[in-house]
Amino acid sequence: MLKHFTLFFIILTILPTLSFAQNQDNVPVISYSATPRKYEIAEINVTGIQNYDPKILVNLSGLRVGQKLNVPGEEISEAIRKYWEHGLFSDVKIVATKIESGKIWLEIQLLERPRLSDINYYGLKKSEVETVSEKVAMMKGSQVTPYLITRSEKYITDYFVAKGFYNTEVRVVQKDDTTQVNHVYLDITVDKKEKVKVRSLEFLGNTVFSDSKLNRTMKKTNAKGKIKNFFRTKKFINETYQEDLVAVIDKYNEFGYRDMIIDYDSIAKNDDNTVDIKIKVEEGAKYYLGDISWIGNSIYPGEYLSAMLRLKKGDVFNQKLLDERLFQDDDAVHNLYMNNGYLFSNIQPVEVNVYGDTIDLEMRVYEGKQATINNIVINGNTKTHEHVVRREVRTKPGQLFSKSELIRTIRELSQLGHFNPENIQPDVQPNPEDGTVDLVYNLEEKANDQIELSGGWGAGMFVGSLGLKFSNFSVRNIFNKESWRPLPTGDGQTLSLRAQTNGKYYQSYSFSFTEPWLGGKRPNSLTVSAYRSIQSSVSDSYYSNYNSYFSSGSYGGYGNTYGYSQYDASDFDQHMKIFGISVGFGKRLTWPDDWFSLYAEVSYQHYDLLDWQYFIMQNGVSQNLHFKFIFSRNSIDNPLYTRRGSNFSFGVEFTPPYSAWIDKNYKSLYNTTISGDTDERADAQEELYDYIEYHKWTTQGSIFTPLDKSEKLVLMGKYEMGFLGYYNEYVRSPYEKFMLGGDGMSGYSMYGSQTVGLRGYENSSLTPRNRYGSYDGNIYNKLTFEMRYPLTLQPSAQVYALGFLEAGNAWSDFQDYNPFDLKRSAGVGVRIFLPIFGLMGIDWGYGFDEAQVQGSNGSQFHFVIGQQF
Template identity: 35%
Template structure:
């Protein structure tokens, strides 16, 4: 018989980074030596001790020592339980004690010592801006156990952050400081050494024969190699740029017929490029493969279009180098692609399966299996997202109606015209198609985003020189007004809106004695038909003063009104529209006003305007063109002034890249007279400045031009007998390159560069389209929901202008800053 003794069984298991000992102990007296023999026991109870923040049941479940389960003791089951608990990372020490044991059952105690919980973490050793950026990325919350896993996760985040900024050799050290006043609570510190920010000094290619290293390096964008002249920004290595650059290189190869091209190996490392300066070298090994050319193009299954028509749309000829990008674009992506040709005439369920077969060493045979299916009919058309704009306004804009044949082109046109309304964000108009192949129908739903503010308040102030003085201009535009709701109860909330009508109120005054008041109204859909009605009234007054003595030597007044009717046209195509304008102007000239004789002049005009407009996105056009031709006649009635005027404007917008847009514009105008004895200087052409300056020259037809000031005296125009009389003919040419840098709901920021040239001529005897005043410069357009479109330009004029201001001519080689509110297109 063994004496009664207390047996402590200790199981010590070592884990690489664990410093704690893991123990299992008996706490009872053994009387039978057979109890030391391994045997199976059923767990009758489990008690957890020492837990503070961790739930008891979580600890039991993590250990897998649940009541009712069977374990072998002595054996590996308790040791495995200890390992599982340590792997959670929550505990500094764990013990499993045997509280009681019979021949068939065992009771256990799990005693834990938790790791400290986080009070807060702090980042040290870096700039405040970097610290803020890191804090937004780190998801370490107070109360979390401070574990090796959590620390490693944060360290990885920090190193990734600096790696993406081009830093090398980033080091992060951690320390835990327990709070003496709070039990088991601690602060975690990350001490960061960002390392050094190294630039890419060398990009090398190996195995390339078709293209030089220089050519391929240019295709590695956005990854760039540093050169001495590229001093505006650091050319650092970023993993994302590197991966994107590799794809760009391979796309370039595939675009030039090398469809098998691949990068078989790459390496990025630092090296000393001069003395003790380090840089980054990127090396890529390329396997080009052969350059493939097209041998045959075959079509099978097509009945709607001939082989020749489809091959022409595909844009390839036999013997041509295979361009993968062009192939994808012309077969399924572009508006003139094979896929679009079918979908534009209703074949929504059209499928074309291309097979590209490599033949010989460098040739391709391309075959297409065409499944035309049947024409699809539009079953239902709906729209969502118009919270303010009434359904009728949206519905009348749709070019897809129930019962009509499906057309991809009609959907694209609908998106464009919904965006042109100005009520919805053009970038976020999304068509959702729900096709049913069994019934050959499709439902179309347009998802609209009415986050764009349709109303805006324009307010500006400035100084126009001694003659003009201070300028204050204000205008309020309601671009989605509803007269009907204005007379309904609750319609003013705060402005009656939703019917697409436009109302504008404007006022401008200057210290130089100028006043202007205007009111405008447009109903774009008169009587439920696509006919627009416009009404405009304005009153302008100039008190002509000597800007030195402030003595008035005459006043000029203008009252004008107009009514216009416009409609859409379907010929030559449905991008055309026509507008007829009946106008009346009363000029009242008192005293000396330069080129105009004192007295009252009445003018009744009839103007006809034909316009074709296919511009996409009116605020910042990304593509399309606009051509406007107008003819205006001041009726030769007794006692009325008379003239006739012809104007033509053309602009084209061409995307060079996904965002970079190139715009060209040409303008021409001519004014003539029916009888020589009724010739006058009203409504002749002056060039220069912006609308804010030109409103004071309401006696003229003012043409915007950057780099040159406006106003009658300093504008570009002919001078007769020392007086600027305005030209009977004008030409203006413009080119612009712009990039929408910021586009969101709160702001659109569109910087641009420009070149302008223009002149106004007295008559055809002096007309020379090559004798123009030139300017170039930079500018930016800002679209703010409240203020509307604001244009700021800074132009350099290459040519001088003769003035009549008494202050000398405008000298060439000067910069001119101009400010304008309103769209230039």
């Protein structure tokens, strides 16, 4: 019918044109009542167009100069049909302008469809207009065709139906633009109506599972007005409703009801824009596994494959579990073959016997031959040098294919931090003819250099900081001018520079450099770092607050004991200066498995104090030479938004036991620091702490587990412990203490101590003090549970929200240690990773228990820069 109508339309188009030619002077006469005559095309002209090349339009018709055709005939009709099919023209005519000596001159008269001046949206919010515009994707100046208008209506309707506006109506009106020739405006009016919601959801015929259990299985279709569905989707969307029906079937299948069917489902619309849903199920019988046999297997014996399957006779027949144990789990049966080169292998479970409620399975194994890796192709590394990528690739040419090594390579490339981990998807290209496979790693570079620039005014002073971190630096190209864009990059080295100052009170400078592959052949890292900090001349505001705080006797009346009220704030010579340098060496291990690593470091700190009345040691020079070893295991999949894996470490840090070698009366010196006069105490402290000695033990671990199928909702559990010990009870280190509480960002070098965050409390407020009012945290415990959900994981910005529960405490002496006496807190937060600024965030926490400093718990906001709790 449509073909007949099209032909009739073409005839009506041609007839007036050629009939019109009969009535003009010097124009050839063509009669449709006469017998068609054959002519040769002498010339073809195109008129009525402005934006297209005439030659291209002539080619579009299928006609050409020199072609012989019948007039009247099918060739002209076919040419007109082609123009209409392209949809670019609102009128098409082909006329003969001259006929002479068996030749014909043709003129193709076209009228272009109008072009778009602008689109006006009505009935939408600003944010909706932006989203809809992206979906419609009609650019100004593009031709407006019926297809584009119909497509726009469909895209907009589908978008709002997916949002729950099931009755959305879209109307597109075309209006002429009087300021431009052959241009139009499109007015798109969207009436979303109200969202269609589920008023009731009823199940019939179910005895195995309750209505509530089945309702929880339908994650996207839930009845409104019920408290249990407060946080669940109540809108009705047919597409997700159909998915939920499949989920109900899968739920029954998991428990052995493989014959379960949905007998019928009904959806009744109500006047209040809601629907009532009824679902009738036929549950059928419950089935169990019978005998499981293996055929076709020669690499692994059937007994071993059955042991790996972990399903046995008498178990409930669970199709989902069967698929997981055969193909999906990390230790699935099929992965035994895939990890041993058998890329072309396959396992087909077949039900060979069903009797009563029992099903016998026959596992038909096709092993094939082993596949050898042929080519490894790296794409997308526009900034990072290829050798940096290839040294992390575990799949090498000539080796047998291994699925586990492929997955491990994805993890290692993510850990580099140079590529977007969400888009690392290797392309496996098998070649069954020659038993090889090509692997293509398509990467997407992301910026990971960071800059920290901040400034502010507080306590009567200006505070500013500047930090630069180059995570893909290249030392070997420093003298290569062409590599400075703006810095030499691509070798995966890390260079960090940071400076912070407020002028008179505090200055800090630090530098560090890490080479992850020392020598370029093995993954052994070398790290060199140095820092310098100077504290002096407390500002008037800081001094007043400090003096008032201690004179109140908050620490057992020690506030006035050492003459803080007589301190001369104008004495700018008082200071605490710290210089430190360290060299570290890291090595990846292959035992107990290749997730382990060992890091060794030697560090030296030099402390110079003069009249520093805010510390246990007020005058003198201390030196701290210590060694550090960290044994760790890290299997997390993504360093930015971790979904699965774990990270455990155990560290020990120690100094030489100087007190066992040096002949001093340490007991006498210690007693003098307590009972001597001012000068005697100062001299005793300087001699007692000239060489710092201690041993320090730390351990921490975190586990990440996804809680949903999409692996977006992630639970993180973490523990931390630390202990600072001594060799001699009279020479306890005044440095390296644990300062617990707050955001954990007080700075390591300020007091020569290690800060540990615990949200819901002020900084260091959970740290005990000694008799001098100084921090004295020698032991700490901390537990954290954190629920995370990503808001966006784009390369330009990665954002996730979190909720947390935390508990922890710190103690001075081991005799007071109680791992169950923990200060609790809870709260919420958000983390934002911007490539140029690194990780930032804000948390709100509420501390439930009293802290060491009264009033330091309760509602607290914490800002996070460059670290994670």
